[in-house]
Amino acid sequence: MVAPDRLELLFKTYHDPLVRFLTRQTGDRDAAEEIAQETFIRALNQDEIASERSWIFAVAMNLVRDEARKDMRRRRRLELMHEEAKSEAVVLPGPTSMERHDDQAMARRAIEMLAERDRDALLMREEGLSYPEIASALELSLHSVGTTLSRARRRLMEAYERLQAEGSKAPA
Amino acid sequence: MVDWADGEHPDEGTIHAWLDGALDADESAKMETHVDSCASCASHVAEARGLIAGASRVVHHLDDAPAPLLRPASTPTVSATGSAWRMLRVTPARASIAAVLLVALGITFTYEKSSVDSSREMSALKRVETVEPTAGTSAPMDERTTSAPAAAQMAPRQALPMQDSVLRSAVARRIASEQPQRSVEPAADAAVPVAPPPSVLGASAGSASAGSRVTAGRAEQQVGEMTRKALADNVSAAPASSAPAGGGCFRLESRGGAPSEWRGVPLPMEIVLSSAVGAPGDRGEPRFAIRTPREERAIGAWTRSAGDTLSLTMFGASATTTALLVPGGETREGLAYVVTPPRSDAAAPASSSERRMTLRKDAGGLQIVARRIACAK
Numbered sequence: 448m449v450a451p452d453r454l455e456l457l458f459k460t461y462h463d464p465l466v467r468f469l470t471r472q473t474g475d476r477d478a479a480e481e482i483a484q485e486t487f488i489r490a491l492n493q494d495e496i497a498s499e500r501s502w503i504f505a506v507a508m509n510l511v512r513d514e515a516r517k518d519m520r521r522r523r524r525l526e527l528m529h530e531e532a533k534s535e536a537v538v539l540p541g542p543t544s545m546e547r548h549d550d551q552a553m554a555r556r557a558i559e560m561l562a563e564r565d566r567d568a569l570l571m572r573e574e575g576l577s578y579p580e581i582a583s584a585l586e587l588s589l590h591s592v593g594t595t596l597s598r599a600r601r602r603l604m605e606a607y608e609r610l611q612a613e614g615s616k617a618p619a
Numbered sequence: 620m621v622d623w624a625d626g627e628h629p630d631e632g633t634i635h636a637w638l639d640g641a642l643d644a645d646e647s648a649k650m651e652t653h654v655d656s657c658a659s660c661a662s663h664v665a666e667a668r669g670l671i672a673g674a675s676r677v678v679h680h681l682d683d684a685p686a687p688l689l690r691p692a693s694t695p696t697v698s699a700t701g702s703a704w705r706m707l708r709v710t711p712a713r714a715s716i717a718a719v720l721l722v723a724l725g726i727t728f729t730y731e732k733s734s735v736d737s738s739r740e741m742s743a744l745k746r747v748e749t750v751e752p753t754a755g756t757s758a759p760m761d762e763r764t765t766s767a768p769a770a771a772q773m774a775p776r777q778a779l780p781m782q783d784s785v786l787r788s789a790v791a792r793r794i795a796s797e798q799p800q801r802s803v804e805p806a807a808d809a810a811v812p813v814a815p816p817p818s819v820l821g822a823s824a825g826s827a828s829a830g831s832r833v834t835a836g837r838a839e840q841q842v843g844e845m846t847r848k849a850l851a852d853n854v855s856a857a858p859a860s861s862a863p864a865g866g867g868c869f870r871l872e873s874r875g876g877a878p879s880e881w882r883g884v885p886l887p888m889e890i891v892l893s894s895a896v897g898a899p900g901d902r903g904e905p906r907f908a909i910r911t912p913r914e915e916r917a918i919g920a921w922t923r924s925a926g927d928t929l930s931l932t933m934f935g936a937s938a939t940t941t942a943l944l945v946p947g948g949e950t951r952e953g954l955a956y957v958v959t960p961p962r963s964d965a966a967a968p969a970s971s972s973e974r975r976m977t978l979r980k981d982a983g984g985l986q987i988v989a990r991r992i993a994c995a996k
């Protein structure tokens with residue numbers, strides 16, 4: 448078990464970067480806070496953490512996936528309920544024109560277009576994780592971190608620019 | 620890590636690794652030499668620089684105001700942008716869970732380590748002694764706690780008017796509906812009735828099931844027993860004055876000095892850490908009191924860990940807020956966060972999963988700075 452003193456230090460050192468990372472991942476600050484807290488709780492029960500930063504980010508990332516899976520199940524149930532109630536397909540609302548022109552909304556859509564691993568690697572790098580830390584967290588070889596990051600960056604920019612182009616063509 | 624042979628060109632991943640500073644000195648030197656003499660690679664490097672900067676810019680756009688705020692809060696929808704996360708946050712079930720729980724942060728630490736290290740961060744459940752709110756300073760400390768997650772979600776990121784804050788909780792609404800507003804003058808007259816303390820259990824009676832209250836009561840007793848021994852270290856180590864060397868007086872501010880509040884008490888607040896055992900019936904934790912020109916009012920308990928981290932805990936009907944203040948130079952800094960166990964509807968001893976708790980930064984992500992001040996006034 449990690450000593451409480453150690454946990455405090457972990458909390459102090461990594462809480463803010465982790466919440467930012469998770470907010471970028473999920474688009475939801477409150478969910479990010481909750482997942483971050485859960486991550487630290489798990490750290491408390493960990494006997495030993497070799498590479499703290501990669502461990503914390505890897506655990507948080509897995510929690511995001513768990514939540515996303517639960518979210519998918521909930522969403523499917525919700526859709527079924529809607530179908531039963533209205534006997535017509537649920538059309539999820541598309542982004543508003545306001546969102547379409549919004550940098551933040553476009554960035555979110557672009558980041559969500561990335562493959563999961565590419566997105567994880569990119570967001571971890573943006574939080575300052577080193578290549579070895581990213582390799583450890585994502586269970587990649589060290590060499591493939593550069594490849595993953597270059598692919599993530601290229602695809603992100605391609606997606607973002609495409610969205611920008613679509614936004615400029617769309618009626619305001 | 621370099622993955623190209625002499626005479627060949629580095630791949631894009633290696634170029635990014637180089638620009639990210641992930642190559643060692645030899646690899647970097649080799650890359651520099653190659654790029655200097657290879658126009659094609661130089662253009663790839665330039666492109667990679669653009670991608671790195673551009674991607675970083677896009678990622679930072681994610682930190683702007685969250686997109687879900689663009690929708691009216693009153694129209695819960697499942698959007699294509701993944702904001703169904705929001706649906707996971709506050710549900711009646713979660714609100715009801717929050718409404719019946721009573722635990723301090725210390726339970727996490729003490730439950731597993733109390734026999735090993737008795738001077739760790741400790742918190743004990745205890746009633747918060749309050750008087751009726753007077754303007755600006757004193758609100759029941761367990762207000763907003765009946766549905767802490769809900770309140771945390773509802774609470775705007777800035778300081779709230781006290782009355783809004785009080786009314787936000789079901790407990791406060793109940794109190795407001797059943798008791799007339801009172802004000803308390805300076806205690807010149809001992810006969811002035813002091814409002815009954817909003818009992819932790821009593822306050823939650825309106826919203827918690829009997830079983831939950833039993834569980835909460837047991838948890839309270841259990842935590843009290845577990846923490847008493849650890850807290851005794853603090854008590855015995857400190858002289859029995861009202862402001863001992865182990866305690867003292869502090870001024871708590873939000874970091875950056877922005878107007879804020881901690882569990883309904885406006886910041887900055889001045890507190891007195893005392894080792895004195897409280898009134899008969901009190902469990903005897905060292906307590907901390909809010910100090911105003913007119914009064915000192917106990918609002919929580921404090922402990923100090925071996926690492927000199929100061930832990931201030933305010934107790935509430937459904938959640939407990941703990942601020943861990945880590946020393947650093949002239950001041951102490953830390954985060955206030957709410958401790959809410961996930962469930963306590965079973966009478967059986969908590970299993971490991973039940974012991975799991977949720978730490979939430981207090982509404983608004985309160986970051987507290989504590990400065991020691993003179994106790995004499």
